[in-house]
Every structure is written in structure tokens, then in C-alpha cells.
Amino acid sequence: MPRFRQRVVEPAVSVGPPAWEPDPAFDLDYHLRRVVLPAPGTQRELLELAQAFAQSPLDRGRPLWEALLVEGLAEGRAAYVLKTHHSIADGIAGIQLFAGIHSRTRKPSARKPRPEPAADGQRGSGVGLALDDLADTIRALPGAARRLAPALGRMAVHPRASTSAGQRLLASARRVATVPASPSDLLGPRAGRVWRFRTLDVPLVALKAAGAAGGGSVNDAYLAGLLGGLARYHDAMGAPITDLPVAVPVSLRRPDDPHGGNRFTAVQIAGPASIARPLERIAAIRAQILSARVEPALDLIGLAAPVLSRLPADLAHAARGRMGLQADLSASNFPGLHEDVYIAGARVERFYAFGPLPGTAVMATLVSHQGTCCITLNCDGEAIADPDLLTRCMEAAFDEVVAAA
Numbered sequence: 001m002p003r004f005r006q007r008v009v010e011p012a013v014s015v016g017p018p019a020w021e022p023d024p025a026f027d028l029d030y031h032l033r034r035v036v037l038p039a040p041g042t043q044r045e046l047l048e049l050a051q052a053f054a055q056s057p058l059d060r061g062r063p064l065w066e067a068l069l070v071e072g073l074a075e076g077r078a079a080y081v082l083k084t085h086h087s088i089a090d091g092i093a094g095i096q097l098f099a100g101i102h103s104r105t106r107k108p109s110a111r112k113p114r115p116e117p118a119a120d121g122q123r124g125s126g127v128g129l130a131l132d133d134l135a136d137t138i139r140a141l142p143g144a145a146r147r148l149a150p151a152l153g154r155m156a157v158h159p160r161a162s163t164s165a166g167q168r169l170l171a172s173a174r175r176v177a178t179v180p181a182s183p184s185d186l187l188g189p190r191a192g193r194v195w196r197f198r199t200l201d202v203p204l205v206a207l208k209a210a211g212a213a214g215g216g217s218v219n220d221a222y223l224a225g226l227l228g229g230l231a232r233y234h235d236a237m238g239a240p241i242t243d244l245p246v247a248v249p250v251s252l253r254r255p256d257d258p259h260g261g262n263r264f265t266a267v268q269i270a271g272p273a274s275i276a277r278p279l280e281r282i283a284a285i286r287a288q289i290l291s292a293r294v295e296p297a298l299d300l301i302g303l304a305a306p307v308l309s310r311l312p313a314d315l316a317h318a319a320r321g322r323m324g325l326q327a328d329l330s331a332s333n334f335p336g337l338h339e340d341v342y343i344a345g346a347r348v349e350r351f352y353a354f355g356p357l358p359g360t361a362v363m364a365t366l367v368s369h370q371g372t373c374c375i376t377l378n379c380d381g382e383a384i385a386d387p388d389l390l391t392r393c394m395e396a397a398f399d400e401v402v403a404a405a
Contacts, residue, residue: 001097003088004031007063023063031065037072046070047197050081051378054354055195058085080343086356094353095334095367102341102348181270184230186239187328187361187383194381198391199352202373202398210405214282219333220289221401222366222373223248224281226331227273228397230362233390234273246271247327247360248289267292271329278404330360336367336374352376362390 006020037045049070058064064085071078089097103109202225204218211221227244234241247266269288275281332355341348351369354376361383365376377394379387 001101004063004065007061008087026063031063032067032069034069034071037070039072040074041070041072042074043199046073046079047199050079050354051195051197053081054083054197054356058083064088077349078346092334095336098341098351099337102337102343104339104341106342106345106347108345180268181243181245183326184234184239184242184244184328184361186234186237187244190357190359190361190380190383192357192359192380195357196377196379196381196384196387197354198377198379198387200375200377200391200395200398201350202375202402204368204371204373206402206405207373207398210278210401211282213405214279214286216282216286218368218373219248220282220286222333222375223271223285223331224278225398225401226329226362226364226394227271227281227285228278228400229390229394230271230329231273231276232393232397236389236393237385241274244271244273244328245269245326247330247358248292249330249332266330268327278401282401327360329362329364330355330358331364331366333366334368336369338368338370340370350374354378 003020005023005026007023008018009021010018035049037049049068053066053068058066065088066083068081069078070081073079084094207221207225208218210224211217211219214220214224223246227246230244231241246269248269249266267289269285269292272281272284272288275284332353334353336351337348348369350372351367352374353365353367355363355365355378357363357378357380361380363378365378367374375394375398377387377391379390381387384390
């Protein structure tokens with residue numbers, strides 16, 4: 001993967017985005033390491049290793065990924081743990097990446113392609129990159145003016161219609177930016193300093209049937225299970241159940257978009273955790289998701305990207321993180337691989353993807369792999385006092401959702 005041999009060069013002054021360039025001292029032995037758990041290694045020990053590995057910072061002077069081959073698991077199994085910076089790929093791009101590097105046979109593939117990594121121009125230093133970004137901005141001004149001229153002309157000819165359209169966009173922006181429900185007192189405060197990884201498996205066919213029975217999709221049934229689990233957790237902890245603010249990433253990726261990178265935004269809904277009946281919960285989620293997806297200002301972060309890319313890194317990070325801090329739950333869902341795939345002759349049995357905590361109490365991710373919904377929970381250790389209890393509550397809630405179909 002060419003991107004995995006590139007590092008990021010940041011401009012000395014925030015006048016443009018960073019650039020990818022080949023790492024002249026790329027060392028595979030640094031990025032890919034082998035560890036052995038004391039036999040027989042358990043799933044809990046693997047998750048504890050993975051959560052510590054995930055929280056260790058990446059070296060920003062090298063390509064932004066590291067991987068572990070973990071051996072010593074029970075029954076002769078192994079695990080491959082890959083950590084990448086989010087700038088390399090979003091969830092769907094990550095699945096595309098794995099589809100490209102996994103083998104479809106147990107036998108090794110001879111003469112694999114070895115493309116040289118492409119660079120966005122050899123800038124070499126932060127100062128050179130800043131000068132190039134500034135020059136690019138100046139060169140782009142005439143084109144931006146030409147693109148803006150027709151819109152200004154329409155505003156001059158049709159001021160009333162233009163004002164009305166602007167008001168609708170502002171109203172949509174207010175709805176998109178407004179927290180749809182009050183955060184739970186039980187799930188705060190949180191700082192994202194302690195991560196706790198947990199997993200659960202649900203049959204894909206059963207979750208599809210539950211979604212259809214409630215008039216929704218697999219994603220709606222998935223959200224219904226997560227919210228049902230959080231409701232049970234609140235009940236077990238003696239806390240009142242209310243609707244919870246939920247952030248749901250939505251892919252903006254088109255079929256002709258290049259692999260890698262990020263092409264997504266997020267919608268916010270008032271997660272109906274207070275609805276006890278699973279099928280009614282699915283229907284309520286479906287209605288909210290459909291309404292949120294047609295908001296004209298849905299991609300606020302995307303619209304603001306040109307401005308955010310020129311802010312100092314700390315300010316840009318704070319601006320992007322506001323939505324996460326407003327949500328109790330963030331829930332991603334990606335279609336995974338449905339055929340047999342292998343790593344060094346070993347069949348991949350499960351595929352778990354852990355997302356970073358964007359300020360939420362729980363970051364949940366679902367990847368479907370060969371008929372199984374592999375669901376992960378990244379729990380904020382300060383917000384979730386008992387991750388094992390939460391996992392049991394989630395398992396019971398998904399059993400209830402599946403049984404309702």
C-alpha cells in the first residue's frame with residue numbers, strides 16, 4: 001500500500017493542509033512487530049493488549065501506522081492488530097484497504113505488485129510546504145472569483161429568492177449543530193484518557209430480519225440494540241432512562257472516489273432509549289435518520305474544511321471534536337468482507353474495528369464479516385464505570401432485538 005510508506009509533512013505556518021511524502025528512511029521492522037501472549041492467551045488479554053497499543057501515540061515523523069502480529073492465543077490462533085491514523089482512511093476506506101491486501105487463498109501469491117509511493121510534490125520541509133501552499137492559494141484566487149461571480153449575479157437579479165435560500169441553509173445549520181437530546185448524567189464526565197475494549201457477535205441474517213420487521217435497515221436494528229443496551233445499563237446502575245444524543249457517521253463516498261482518505265460526515269439524533277419495544281425503537285430511529293440525512297447543511301464540517309485546514313492544529317481539532325463531546329454514543333457500521341480471506345495461510349475468522357473516542361462515552365463499530373456482525377465497544381473508562389456490565393446489557397438487548405423479529 002503506497003500510502004503506508006509515506007509520512008506527513010506539515011507546513012511551518014497554517015496556510016494550507018499537510019502533504020504526504022515518501023519516508024526516505026522507511027523501516028518495516030519498526031512498523032510491523034511480533035508479540036506472544038503467555039499461553040493460552042485469552043480474548044480479554046488480547047483486548048487489553050490492543051487497547052494499550054491503540055492509545056500509544058504514533059511517531060508523526062514516520063508513516064502513521066503500526067501493526068502487531070499477536071501469537072499465543074488459545075487453540076493455536078493468532079490476531080493481527082493494525083493501528084492507523086484516521087487521515088489514512090475512514091471506515092469504508094479501511095475495508096477497501098483490507099480487501100486489497102488480504103489473500104483469497106491459503107497459498108502465498110508470488111510476484112506481488114510493488115508500486116512506488118506517489119508524492120504530492122517533494123516539498124521536503126515545513127517552510128517549503130508553507131510557501132507552496134501560499135502560492136497555490138494565490139493561484140487559486142482568480143478561479144474562485146470566476147466561480148463566485150455567477151452566484152453573486154443571481155443574488156443581484158433575484159435578491160428575495162437568494163435571501164430565502166440562505167435563510168433555509170442557516171436554519172438547517174442550526175438544526176444540524178443543535179444537540180438533539182440532553183446528555184446522560186451517568187455517562188459523564190469523560191476525558192477519553194482511558195479506553196476499554198469489548199466485543200460481541202450477532203448473526204447478520206437475524207439483525208437484517210429485525211431491521212425489516214421494524215420497517216428499517218440493519219443499521220437501524222444495530223442502533224436499536226445499542227440503545228437498548230444503554231437503557232439496560234442505566235437501569236442496572238439505578239439511573240433514569242431518557243433519550244440519548246447519538247452521533248451516526250454517514251458516508252459521502254461516491255463510487256468514483258479514490259481509495260483511502262475520509263469521505264464522511266455525521267448526523268445527530270435523539271436516540272430513543274426510552275422506547276422499550278425493540279420494533280418501535282427501530283421505527284423511531286429510522287424516521288430520525290431519514291430526516292437528518294436530507295438536511296441541506298448536513299456536511300457542515302466538509303463545508304468548513306477549507307477554513308479548518310488553515311487553523312492551528314489544536315483549534316481545528318477542538319472545532320471538529322465539538323459534535324463528539326455533545327453525544328453519549330457514536331455508532332459506525334461498515335459492510336465488511338463476505339468471502340474467505342487469509343493472512344499468511346491463516347483464515348480470518350473475525351474482523352473487529354475499534355474507532356477512536358471522539359469525546360463520546362461509547363464508540364461502537366459494526367463490521368459484517370462472513371455472516372457475522374462483529375461489534376466493538378470502545379468505552380471511556382471514566383464514563384463507563386463497569387464495561388463488563390455494559391457488555392452483558394448489550395448482549396441481552398441484541399438478543400431482544402433479534403427475538404422481536
